[in-house]
Amino acid sequence: MAMKAIDPQYTADTKYALEVRNVDIYYSAFRAVKNCSFGMERNKITALIGPSGCGKSTVLRSLNRMNDLIAGARTEGEVLYRGQNLYDPDIDAVQVRRSIGMVFQKANPFPKSIYDNIAYGPRVNGWKGSKAEMDELVERALRGAALWDEVKDDLKKSGLAISGGQQQRLCIARALAVEPEVILMDEPCSALDPISTLKIEELMFELRQRYSIVIVTHNMQQAARASDNTVFFLMDKEDRAGQIVEYGPTEQIFQSPKDERTEQYISGRFG
Amino acid sequence: MADQIRVNSDPRAAVTGDSVKPIDLRKRPRIGEIIIQTMLYACGFISIFTTIGIVYVLGHESLAFFASDEVGLVEFFTNTVWQPQIGEFGILPLVNSTMMVTVIALIVAIPLGLAMAIYMAEYASERVRAFLKPVIELLAGIPTVVYGFFALTFVTPWLREIFGRDVVQIYNVMSAGLVVGILITPIIATLSEDALSAVPSGLRQASLGLGATKWETAIRVVVPAAFSGIVAASIVAMSRAIGETMVVALAAGASPQFTFNPFLPAETMTGHIARISGGDLSYQSIDYNSIFAIGLVLFFMTLILNIASRMIVRRFREVYE
Ligand SMILES: Nc1ncnc2c1ncn2[C@@H]1O[C@H](COP(=O)(O)OP(=O)(O)OP(=O)(O)O)[C@@H](O)[C@H]1O
Numbered sequence: 202m203a204m205k206a207i208d209p210q211y212t213a214d215t216k217y218a219l220e221v222r223n224v225d226i227y228y229s230a231f232r233a234v235k236n237c238s239f240g241m242e243r244n245k246i247t248a249l250i251g252p253s254g255c256g257k258s259t260v261l262r263s264l265n266r267m268n269d270l271i272a273g274a275r276t277e278g279e280v281l282y283r284g285q286n287l288y289d290p291d292i293d294a295v296q297v298r299r300s301i302g303m304v305f306q307k308a309n310p311f312p313k314s315i316y317d318n319i320a321y322g323p324r325v326n327g328w329k330g331s332k333a334e335m336d337e338l339v340e341r342a343l344r345g346a347a348l349w350d351e352v353k354d355d356l357k358k359s360g361l362a363i364s365g366g367q368q369q370r371l372c373i374a375r376a377l378a379v380e381p382e383v384i385l386m387d388e389p390c391s392a393l394d395p396i397s398t399l400k401i402e403e404l405m406f407e408l409r410q411r412y413s414i415v416i417v418t419h420n421m422q423q424a425a426r427a428s429d430n431t432v433f434f435l436m437d438k439e440d441r442a443g444q445i446v447e448y449g450p451t452e453q454i455f456q457s458p459k460d461e462r463t464e465q466y467i468s469g470r471f472g
Numbered sequence: 473m474a475d476q477i478r479v480n481s482d483p484r485a486a487v488t489g490d491s492v493k494p495i496d497l498r499k500r501p502r503i504g505e506i507i508i509q510t511m512l513y514a515c516g517f518i519s520i521f522t523t524i525g526i527v528y529v530l531g532h533e534s535l536a537f538f539a540s541d542e543v544g545l546v547e548f549f550t551n552t553v554w555q556p557q558i559g560e561f562g563i564l565p566l567v568n569s570t571m572m573v574t575v576i577a578l579i580v581a582i583p584l585g586l587a588m589a590i591y592m593a594e595y596a597s598e599r600v601r602a603f604l605k606p607v608i609e610l611l612a613g614i615p616t617v618v619y620g621f622f623a624l625t626f627v628t629p630w631l632r633e634i635f636g637r638d639v640v641q642i643y644n645v646m647s648a649g650l651v652v653g654i655l656i657t658p659i660i661a662t663l664s665e666d667a668l669s670a671v672p673s674g675l676r677q678a679s680l681g682l683g684a685t686k687w688e689t690a691i692r693v694v695v696p697a698a699f700s701g702i703v704a705a706s707i708v709a710m711s712r713a714i715g716e717t718m719v720v721a722l723a724a725g726a727s728p729q730f731t732f733n734p735f736l737p738a739e740t741m742t743g744h745i746a747r748i749s750g751g752d753l754s755y756q757s758i759d760y761n762s763i764f765a766i767g768l769v770l771f772f773m774t775l776i777l778n779i780a781s782r783m784i785v786r787r788f789r790e791v792y793e
């Protein structure tokens with residue numbers, strides 16, 4: 202069966218880079234997330250918040266079909282990207298991940314040099330350019346992730362031989378190098394010190410000009426200061442499935458939430 | 473005893489009003505523990521004593537061999553003829569056949585074993601893996617004499633069919649090498665699989681998240697990350713191939729020849745030792761002593777390989793934390 206590539210001609214007239222419609226996600230028989238519908242605006246930062254176990258990572262992984270890698274995981278409903286449902290049977294998950302990149306909670310650089318870490322993505326995506334062009338691309342990606350000045354003199358150094366915060370920015374640079382349209386981040390700062398965290402938040406603001414970003418975070422201040430829109434998830438006590446309580450502009454969610462559970466959560470009264 | 477402690481009163485007793493039993497915290501002898509410890513200690517030493525004993529016997533008899541005026545060290549390592557009957561003791565033909573068998577075996581076993589390992593670690597479902605791994609380990613448990621007959625009665629006729637009867641001799645190095653390769657494949661497969669499985673899954677996710685396929689991920693990320701383990705597995709397999717005796721004794725022939733043609737018969741170091749020690753040589757004869765000298769060389773070859781594998785593992789081990 203020929204896999205349909207994502208239509209490069211598609212010109213977006215919706216305001217959403219990604220849109221989730223009536224998504225239910227199962228791990229074998231267990232429904233982890235139900236009735237999930239929301240849009241992620243283009244060139245904006247969308248934060249997914251909620252207590253532990255409510256399905257934020259599950260939803261995030263469904264956005265570039267990383268859940269496919271988990272045996273027994275199944276997604277129902279639609280995730281729309283460039284007018285196509287990513288779960289159509291003729292969509293190739295590998296292609297999807299080239300357009301929708303991911304940064305993980307734990308920095309996971311390859312045990313290769315910094316340079317090769319960045320070059321990896323383009324290389325597996327059929328890079329044809331010259332060495333000089335690759336040098337340029339590596340520099341651009343590292344600059345994009347605000348890491349260039351710190352590592353420009355040792356690009357041959359192992360990606361594991363730099364600090365945790367630098368490793369996480371290396372992972373961001375690595376994701377940028379394949380020039381995705383959307384970047385998904387699952388608690389990218391949870392293992393970092395406050396200064397590295399701020400650096401990554403500033404970086405996200407920069408990146409927003411060219412990319413759409415979806416971030417999962419446990420840190421309420423981070424969601425409040427570093428996102429444009431917020432989606433609040435909560436687990437349904439009856440069937441333990443996560444669902445959306447409320448979503449909208451971050452300011453509104455944090456200052457005048459419509460649902461009292463949202464208010465309770467962001468003011469730290471449960472979760 | 474100086475370190476006796478007695479706790480007689482519990483402050484809680486006053487509050488709750490319960491009478492509290494005194495707790496005895498004094499050291500007490502644990503005879504069982506001491507006996508077990510001593511036994512384990514002794515077991516550890518048995519392996520060391522065995523090794524020392526082997527080296528002693530090999531060294532002692534080899535010394536008698538080299539001390540005789542029939543052979544010198546230089547001749548032993550450079551002469552390309554091994555014919556004890558006429559006083560020619562050059563180990564090169566034996567070493568050469570051993571290396572040929574080993575190289576052929578590795579050419580078979582490394583790709584095959586690695587492919588099995590990649591399949592098991594990266595592709596097979598939990599159920600398939602749970603079935604496959606014991607089967608592969610079982611393969612490693614088949615007596616080598618069975619492999620020897622397999623070489624002689626199946627692989628050799630098949631080689632002769634393909635390459636011609638006048639090219640391929642009945643006893644030949646190729647057949648032995650191929651079968652030794654099959655024999656060591658499980659070693660490479662299981663050890664490499666362990667190394668591949670130990671690669672953190674975060675690296676796979678990172679690679680797949682960048683739009684790499686499963687195969688690209690396996691080849692470009694997982695295998696390089698497990699490289700030291702795979703090299704170590706190959707070296708363990710290599711020592712096994714060098715030491716393998718039964719297959720070569722049955723399939724490779726019994727004539728020490730210096731040749732690079734794998735279709736001719738040739739005798740390996742182990743094959744020669746097995747044949748001579750199985751025969752009726754009188755003790756203290758030079759022929760008899762000569763096999764200890766070969767044994768000593770074998771011992772050092774495997775020792776060096778073991779040291780090399782340890783060094784490689786240490787040098788290339790990636791630290792993921
Ligand atoms: N691989 C998996 N297999 C089975 N169940 C899973 C798996 N991953 C998550 N779950 C279940 O799905 C539900 C949602 O998990 P998820 O990891 O998405 O939560 P989360 O909101 O990201 O939590 P946290 O904030 O702790 O990271 C949980 O009940 C969890 O037990």
Ligand SMILES: [Mg+2]
Pocket residue numbers: 257258259387417
């Ligand atoms: Mg999570």
